[in-house]
Amino acid sequence: MPTRKLEKVVSLKDIRVACRECSLIEICLPVGIGQSDLDRLDSIIDRKRPLPRGDHLFRIGDPFQCLYAVRSGSLKTYATSEDGQEQVMGFHLPGELIGLDAIAEGDHPLAAKALETTSICEIPFHDLESLGTQLPSLQHQLLRIMSKEIRDDEHNMVILGQKSAEERLASFLISLSNRFIRRGFSAHQFNLSMSRSDIGNYLGLALETVSRLFTRFQNEGLLRVDRKHIELIDRERLCVFSGARCSHGTPKQHSQHSQHRPSKDQ
Amino acid sequence: MPTRKLEKVVSLKDIRVACRECSLIEICLPVGIGQSDLDRLDSIIDRKRPLPRGDHLFRIGDPFQCLYAVRSGSLKTYATSEDGQEQVMGFHLPGELIGLDAIAEGDHPLAAKALETTSICEIPFHDLESLGTQLPSLQHQLLRIMSKEIRDDEHNMVILGQKSAEERLASFLISLSNRFIRRGFSAHQFNLSMSRSDIGNYLGLALETVSRLFTRFQNEGLLRVDRKHIELIDRERLCVFSGARCSHGTPKQHSQHSQHRPSKDQ
DNA sequence: TGACGTCATTGATGCAGGTCAATTGTATAT
DNA sequence: ATATACAATTGACCTGCATCAATGACGTCA
Numbered sequence: 001m002p003t004r005k006l007e008k009v010v011s012l013k014d015i016r017v018a019c020r021e022c023s024l025i026e027i028c029l030p031v032g033i034g035q036s037d038l039d040r041l042d043s044i045i046d047r048k049r050p051l052p053r054g055d056h057l058f059r060i061g062d063p064f065q066c067l068y069a070v071r072s073g074s075l076k077t078y079a080t081s082e083d084g085q086e087q088v089m090g091f092h093l094p095g096e097l098i099g100l101d102a103i104a105e106g107d108h109p110l111a112a113k114a115l116e117t118t119s120i121c122e123i124p125f126h127d128l129e130s131l132g133t134q135l136p137s138l139q140h141q142l143l144r145i146m147s148k149e150i151r152d153d154e155h156n157m158v159i160l161g162q163k164s165a166e167e168r169l170a171s172f173l174i175s176l177s178n179r180f181i182r183r184g185f186s187a188h189q190f191n192l193s194m195s196r197s198d199i200g201n202y203l204g205l206a207l208e209t210v211s212r213l214f215t216r217f218q219n220e221g222l223l224r225v226d227r228k229h230i231e232l233i234d235r236e237r238l239c240v241f242s243g244a245r246c247s248h249g250t251p252k253q254h255s256q257h258s259q260h261r262p263s264k265d266q
Numbered sequence: 267m268p269t270r271k272l273e274k275v276v277s278l279k280d281i282r283v284a285c286r287e288c289s290l291i292e293i294c295l296p297v298g299i300g301q302s303d304l305d306r307l308d309s310i311i312d313r314k315r316p317l318p319r320g321d322h323l324f325r326i327g328d329p330f331q332c333l334y335a336v337r338s339g340s341l342k343t344y345a346t347s348e349d350g351q352e353q354v355m356g357f358h359l360p361g362e363l364i365g366l367d368a369i370a371e372g373d374h375p376l377a378a379k380a381l382e383t384t385s386i387c388e389i390p391f392h393d394l395e396s397l398g399t400q401l402p403s404l405q406h407q408l409l410r411i412m413s414k415e416i417r418d419d420e421h422n423m424v425i426l427g428q429k430s431a432e433e434r435l436a437s438f439l440i441s442l443s444n445r446f447i448r449r450g451f452s453a454h455q456f457n458l459s460m461s462r463s464d465i466g467n468y469l470g471l472a473l474e475t476v477s478r479l480f481t482r483f484q485n486e487g488l489l490r491v492d493r494k495h496i497e498l499i500d501r502e503r504l505c506v507f508s509g510a511r512c513s514h515g516t517p518k519q520h521s522q523h524s525q526h527r528p529s530k531d532q
Numbered sequence: 533t534g535a536c537g538t539c540a541t542t543g544a545t546g547c548a549g550g551t552c553a554a555t556t557g558t559a560t561a562t
Numbered sequence: 563a564t565a566t567a568c569a570a571t572t573g574a575c576c577t578g579c580a581t582c583a584a585t586g587a588c589g590t591c592a
Contacts, residue, residue, distance in 0.1 A: 079424060082510070087424045101420060103413035109420065129406065136399045143395070146412040147369035153419035154367060154375065158345060158353045160426035161470040165579065196540065204427035206580050211541055227540080227588080244348070431549065462570065472550050477571055493558080493570080 019045065024095040024183070028069055029141050037135050044127040047071075050119040057098070057112040057120060064102035066122045070094045073118025074193045077110040078201075088202040091115070091194055093179050099125075100146055115193040160204050163243060168203040169213045170242035173223070177232060188232045217241075285311065290361040290449075294335055295407050303401050310393040313337070316385040323364070323378040323386060330368035332388045336360045339384025340459045343376040344467075354468040357381070357460055359445050365391075366412055381459040426470050429509060434469040435479045436508035439489070443498060454498045483507075 019025055019042040020035060033041065046066075050073070051057060057068060057075060070092050077098065078086045089110055092098050102108045103125065132139040159171055181187045192199070196214075200207040214225045222238050224231040232238060285291060285308040286301060299307065312332075316339070317323060323334060323341060336358050343364065344352045355376055358364050368374045369391065398405040425434055447453045458465070462480075466473040480491045488504050490497040498504060 079420065081424070081428075085428075087427055089420050089423060100413055101416040104410045104417060105414075109417055129402075129409070133399065133402045133405065136395075139399065139405060140395065143408065143412070144370045146409070146416065147366055148371075149416050150367040150412065150419060151370060151375055153416060153423065154345065154355050156423055157355060157419065157426060158347070160423060161353055161467075162347075162351075195538095201427075207539090208541080208581080209579060212579095215541075473569090474551085474571080475549060477569095478549095481571075 022071070024069075024071065028095050028097070029138075029145075033135075033137055033141065037138065040131060040135070041128075041138065044124060044131060046122040046124070048120060048122055050117050051114040053114055053116050053118075055114050057114065057118075058108050059111045060108060062108045064099065064106050064108055064125065066124050067100065067128065068098045068112070069121040069123065070096050070098065071119040071121055074115045075112050075118055076115055076194060076198055076202075077112045079110050086201065088194075088198050091176075091198075091202070094183055097145055097149075100149055115198075165203075165205050165209050166213060166216075166241060167243045168205060169199075169210060169217070170238050171244060172199065172203055173230065173232065174235070174239055174242050174244075177235065188235065190230055192228045192230060288337070290335075290337065294361050294363070295404075295411075299401075299403055299407065303404065306397060306401070307394075307404065310390060310397060312388040312390070314386060314388055316383050317380040319380050319382050319384075321380050323380065323384075324374050325377045326374060328374045330365065330372050330374055330391065332390050333366065333394065334364045334378070335387040335389065336362050336364065337385040337387055340381045341378050341384055342381055342460060342464055342468075343378045345376050352467065354460075354464050357442075357464075357468070360449055363411055363415075366415055381464075431469075431471050431475050432479060432482075432507060433509040434471060435465075435476060435483070436504050437510060438465065438469055439496065439498065440501070440505055440508050440510075443501065454501065456496055458494045458496060 019028075020038045022028070025038075029041075060080060072094050074094075075092045075098065076088050077090050077092065078088045080086045092112070098112055099108065101110065128138075128142070132142060159168055163171065176190065176192075177187050180190050194202075195207075196210045197207040199205075200210040203210070214223075217223050217238070218225050222232070222234050222241070224233060285294075286304045288294070291304075295307075326346060338360050340360075341358045341364065342354050343356050343358065344354045346352045358378070364378055365374065367376065394404075394408070398408060425437055429437065442456065442458075443453050446456050460468075461473075462476045463473040465471075466476040469476070480489075483489050483504070484491050488498070488500050488507070490499060
């Protein structure tokens with residue numbers, strides 16, 4: 001639940017919002033779907049009532065029937081190892097598709113749980129697929145989205161594989177910020193809907209480490225933390241801390257390539 | 267280059283092997299493609315001459331034109347961070363598809379380099395996609411394969427996120443062994459085509475750690491190592507060490523949960 | 533308003549595994 | 563054979579982060 005830049009009130013009443021009117025359409029299906037086709041897509045989509053915080057959208061091993069698109073709120077997906085402890089695999093914001101990993105085997109390898117009150121579009125996969133055979137551009141979009149997912153997962157592997165705790169948390173915050181931007185929310189202020197423990201788990205860190213880093217970042221003037229609320233004060237420098245080209249994001253394109261050594265410009 | 271169980275000689279001469287005659291077809295495209303459709307698929311596939319060890323199939327940023335299927339040999343894919351160091355993202359065996367992460371953005375986010383002499387099927391994506399619009403089962407397969415890739419990446423995140431060095435290497439070996447089994451190779455003996463450094467990088471470990479673990483595993487009678495050659499002596503126990511339900515693979519299901527503390531049984 | 537549970541913060545301590553370094557083994561070229 | 567280059571092993575040391583533990587802050591319910 002980031003702070004809204006524009007007031008886009010989502011009434012809990014009008015569950016029935018057509019895809020063509022949905023403000024998330026360009027995130028959901030970035031390009032290539034015509035208006036008339038959009039109506040056909042809309043016709044197969046089911047919009048359920050909002051999921052309260054803590055409820056599961058699906059659990060591990062549930063049979064795969066539908067893909068889900070987040071309309072508002074947020075969720076986490078997680079696996080559990082045999083000894084019962086969970087591994088958070090991702091956080092999912094409005095406009096994102098969940099369940100792509102279930103297509104292959106016919107059941108969900110992960111569980112999805114609402115981190116706050118969350119509304120969802122339910123997309124029966126069978127219908128989507130047969131609609132896809134009629135609409136090549138939809139089919140193409142689907143492949144693109146899955147490809148993007150793979151790319152994102154690879155990015156996460158880099159973070160888990162070779163970044164320090166500091167770099168991980170910085171990357172995480174920048175990444176969140178970037179995703180909020182795309183959704184029209186503020187890049188510099190947002191609320192974390194997940195706990196420190198979830199963040200730590202997701203980043204492969206202990207929750208204490210996450211907490212310590214937040215205070216460290218705050219002391220260094222990079223951001224301000226108040227409980228769940230985060231304000232990025234020096235996004236620039238946080239990027240440097242994350243040890244990555246923070247490509248997309250705030251419109252600041254001083255063409256500053258050619259200086260890959262961070263060169264402590266702090 | 268695992269040791270062959272069945273003698274399936276692949277002559278370097280007959281580059282032209284139809285999909286329908288390819289022994290990898292059930293790995294490449296597990297189910298659902300009819301014989302006649304297979305010929306149509308075959309017609310768009312290009313088979314180049316083998317790639318020598320060390321050569322790149324593609325590099326980071328190369329424009330995306332084709333997917334690639336490994337026919338023989340093996341490759342690694344890797345990213346490089348701004349400071350030039352590489353992160354190995356995966357190792358790719360015969361029957362596996364490479365390049366799925368490039369569909370979304372139109373360029374390859376990773377580089378792919380042959381670990382040994384390797385032959386490849388080149389599949390122009392544009393052709394594949396338009397063939398897909400005519401063959402729903404092909405389309406479906408493509409989605410399944412991508413979904414599987416996502417699931418595998420998630421599995422890797424678990425490994426990098428919360429497993430110990432020992433568990434990581436054990437998981438890696440078991441996973442390799444499982445993949446060899448599917449390809450008709452020996453489950454208990456194989457050659458690693460990648461260096462210790464590649465393995466370490468892939469698993470988020472220092473190469474020294476990998477080396478130490480190999481000797482430790484050997485001392486504990488789990489396996490035998492000779493340079494690149496690995497012989498799994500006690501696959502059973504290696505599974506336990508990996509701390510995971512080693513589902514697919516050799517049939518063994520002692521249900522021994524409830525002892526998550528390693529309890530130094532060494 | 534107080535009691536309780538959950539989440540977050542902060543401190544103290546220990547260890548797994550990274551880093552540095554030296555040595556050996558293997559492969560290629562000369 | 564010898565030289566060169568690189569891959570792998572092994573040892574010694576050190577540090578980043580996990581772990582354990584105590585305390586504080588907040589929300590909820592009676």
